[in-house]
Amino acid sequence: METSQANAAWSFEAAAPRACGSGVSREQLTARLGESAARASLGSGLAALTGYVGASHYLLARHDLSQDSGLDFVICSDWPFDVVRRLSGIVAGLNTKSSELEKCLATLQPCFLPMPHDVDLPRGASRSYCAVTFNVGRRRFLLMLLFPEDVILSREGLRDIAVLAGYLVSLKAEIAGRQERECDLTERELECLLWIAEGKTSEEIAVILGISRNTINNYITSVMRKTGTRTRSEAIAHAVRHNLV
Amino acid sequence: MVRIPIDGRFDDNGRAVGNGRGALAATLVTRLQAMQRQINAKSFAVLRVSGGGVVLARKLTCALSNWGASSEVNAHELISVYGEELLQHLDRAPLPVLWDGQGEHQAADASDFAPFTHRLKGRKLSYSGIGFPIRLGARGNGYVVFTGSYIDVSGEQIVDLHGRSAHVMTDMLAADEKQPVKAEALTDREIACLQMASDGHISEEIAEKMGLSVHTVNAYLGAATTKLDSVNRIQAIAKAIRLGYIN
Numbered sequence: 001m002e003t004s005q006a007n008a009a010w011s012f013e014a015a016a017p018r019a020c021g022s023g024v025s026r027e028q029l030t031a032r033l034g035e036s037a038a039r040a041s042l043g044s045g046l047a048a049l050t051g052y053v054g055a056s057h058y059l060l061a062r063h064d065l066s067q068d069s070g071l072d073f074v075i076c077s078d079w080p081f082d083v084v085r086r087l088s089g090i091v092a093g094l095n096t097k098s099s100e101l102e103k104c105l106a107t108l109q110p111c112f113l114p115m116p117h118d119v120d121l122p123r124g125a126s127r128s129y130c131a132v133t134f135n136v137g138r139r140r141f142l143l144m145l146l147f148p149e150d151v152i153l154s155r156e157g158l159r160d161i162a163v164l165a166g167y168l169v170s171l172k173a174e175i176a177g178r179q180e181r182e183c184d185l186t187e188r189e190l191e192c193l194l195w196i197a198e199g200k201t202s203e204e205i206a207v208i209l210g211i212s213r214n215t216i217n218n219y220i221t222s223v224m225r226k227t228g229t230r231t232r233s234e235a236i237a238h239a240v241r242h243n244l245v
Numbered sequence: 246m247v248r249i250p251i252d253g254r255f256d257d258n259g260r261a262v263g264n265g266r267g268a269l270a271a272t273l274v275t276r277l278q279a280m281q282r283q284i285n286a287k288s289f290a291v292l293r294v295s296g297g298g299v300v301l302a303r304k305l306t307c308a309l310s311n312w313g314a315s316s317e318v319n320a321h322e323l324i325s326v327y328g329e330e331l332l333q334h335l336d337r338a339p340l341p342v343l344w345d346g347q348g349e350h351q352a353a354d355a356s357d358f359a360p361f362t363h364r365l366k367g368r369k370l371s372y373s374g375i376g377f378p379i380r381l382g383a384r385g386n387g388y389v390v391f392t393g394s395y396i397d398v399s400g401e402q403i404v405d406l407h408g409r410s411a412h413v414m415t416d417m418l419a420a421d422e423k424q425p426v427k428a429e430a431l432t433d434r435e436i437a438c439l440q441m442a443s444d445g446h447i448s449e450e451i452a453e454k455m456g457l458s459v460h461t462v463n464a465y466l467g468a469a470t471t472k473l474d475s476v477n478r479i480q481a482i483a484k485a486i487r488l489g490y491i492n
Contacts, residue, residue: 027357030400034360101489104381105419108411135380137337159408163339167361170338199480234445236479240486243383 026052026160033164042076045168046143049161053153055145056125059084060165061091063103063133063142064242079146086119091131091142100241103140107133110158124148132158134166138243141169184226185244192219194245197236269420273309273413277389280406281311284375284398286391288312290320291413292376293387294332303332305387308417319372323390326369331388334363335378341403342388343396346373351394358400375403377410383487385418431490435469438462440491443482 029052036045042060050058059077077084110132115121130145130153143165147153185193188209195205202220206213220232229235239245277289290310294303305328307320327344334342343353344365351373355362374392379385389410398406431439434455441451448466452459466478473488475481485491 026401026404027399030358030361030404034357100383100486100492101418101422104383104385105415107381107415108408109415134339135382136339137335137380140382156405156408159411160404163404163407163411166339170340171361196479197483199476201477230445231442231447233442233479233482237443237445237482237486240383240483241492245483 030164033168036168042168042172043078046076046165047078049164049168050145053145053157053161054151055130055147055153057122057146059087059144060169061087061142061144062139064140075141079144080120080122083115083119083121083146086116090116090119091144103133107135108159108162110153110155110162121146126151130158132162134162136166136170140243141165185223189219189223189226190244192216193223193236193239196220196232197240197245269416270309273416274311276409276413277309278311280409281391284391284393284396284402284406286374286393286396287372288319288392290323290390290392291387291417292320292324292331292390293385293414293417294335304328305331308387319392322370323374327365330365331376331378335380335386335388338363339378339380339407341407342376342378344368344370344374346370346394348394353396353398355398355400355403358398358403361400361403377407379411379414381411381414381418385414385421387414389413431469431472431485432465435465435472436485436490438465439469439482439485442466442478443486443491 029048032048033045036042036048046058046060050056057077057079059079060075061077062073062075071084071087074084074087083090110130112128112130114128121127125146126149130147132143134141134143143162145153145158191209192205195208200208202213202216205216209216220235223239224230224232224235227235227238229238236245273291277291281287281289288311290312291308292305293308295306305324307316307324310316310320312319327342331342334340340361340363341355342363342365343355345352345368347368347370351368353373353375355375372392373394373396374390375396375398376388376390378388389406391406437455438451441454442448446454448459448462451457452462455462466481469485470476470478470481473481473484475484482491
């Protein structure tokens with residue numbers, strides 16, 4: 001505990017040149033977060049966390065959605081638009097390289113990654129960015145921070161703000177609501193997926209759920225249509241990858 | 246006395262016996278005890294979600310605690326009273342949970358930080374406590390719980406303990422992985438076939454891409470299914486993703 005506090009204090013001093021990072025104690029920080037939670041403003045809460053840890057810009061994204069189509073997975077950010085536009089390229093590598101197990105083990109462990117060379121960053125910003133993942137329920141989020149060149153961020157500080165970011169996100173109903181629409185699967189469809197992932201055949205599921213085999217097959221077809229998958233195997237893989245079963 | 250139902254490699258004095266897994270448990274105990282002291286709790290417990298990925302069979306089990314002789318009773322009490330609510334909460338939010346005990350002074354408070362906590366209703370247990378929900382992803386989920394009589398934690402302590410609790414859970418998950426796997430390891434070919442099958446390719450397409458016959462591809466997938474102790478290809482794919490063989 002002593003060491004982590006010392007580190008936090010130290011990273012803080014390093015950030016002192018920056019106006020918004022100066023003189024905020026953890027106590028004041030939580031008070032400020034309480035305010036932004038009450039006002040339902042995720043941005044101001046994230047900005048407070050960013051300033052607290054000594055970074056300059058935040059970006060919060062879903063880390064479990066396909067990053068192919070547009071920027072829908074970005075939830076909230078004050079990064080320069082030009083950098084955000086390049087984001088799918090920046091995080092794509094981050095996402096595909098690791099398995100689910102590696103992702104589990106990396107939760108709340110901040111890492112520092114280089115920006116591609118051709119990305120224009122704000123003046124004075126470090127060429128690397130910090131990324132940390134956290135989970136809110138079944139959803140996995142990615143918090144990415146830009147920070148000034150001359151600042152060294154403390155790992156404990158980063159872990160703390162990732163925990164706090166998780167608290168903030170969980171209090172935001174609209175982000176949770178967005179999730180429901182994304183995986184538009186019905187209870188029955190999810191139940192079928194669950195049994196199929198356990199290796200049950202349509203016939204067996206029909207007996208378990210007490211409905212006809214054709215109905216089961218209709219559910220699966222509907223799942224494949226909604227998830228844009230071509231085979232049963234892919235539909236199950238999609239469900240496992242997205243923590244639906 | 247420390248109880249480790251996972252594999253019981255502790256003697257009666259709580260000393261680790263044997264291999265690295267016991268040693269890991271001992272360092273985890275030290276870390277958890279330091280955290281426990283910080284908030285004046287009397288004991289800690291690590292509850293893990295078990296049920297092998299079968300959502301319907303999910304339940305919390307106590308993986309590590311220093312409840313000593315009363316460990317069975319305490320764990321059973323906690324899980325039977327709040328188990329279901331804890332599981333549901335874990336799927337919704339990472340907010341720490343607090344509950345009061347039956348006794349007059351058995352209260353758990355998070356004064357300034359109350360908006361960021363979730364209170365379990367009723368004074369149903371013989372101890373009060375605070376629990377940190379940890380959700381790592383497909384695996385390694387559960388709670389790190391601290392119990393006592395009067396617990397008053399600041400927001401600062403909560404955030405600090407929550408981060409450290411998450412590390413305890415990741416270390417436990419990593420230790421699970423290092424256990425020798427009973428089944429033979431999958432070969433590169435088998436993994437490649439599983440990966441392509443999970444990406445929606447049928448055997449014919451996989452065969453064409455890999456320059457193999459369809460029969461060979463099916464044989465690889467069949468072998469992988471056996472090694473993963475699965476009844477069919479689909480279950481094998483689900484397991485392979487959860488175990489990290491494929492993405």
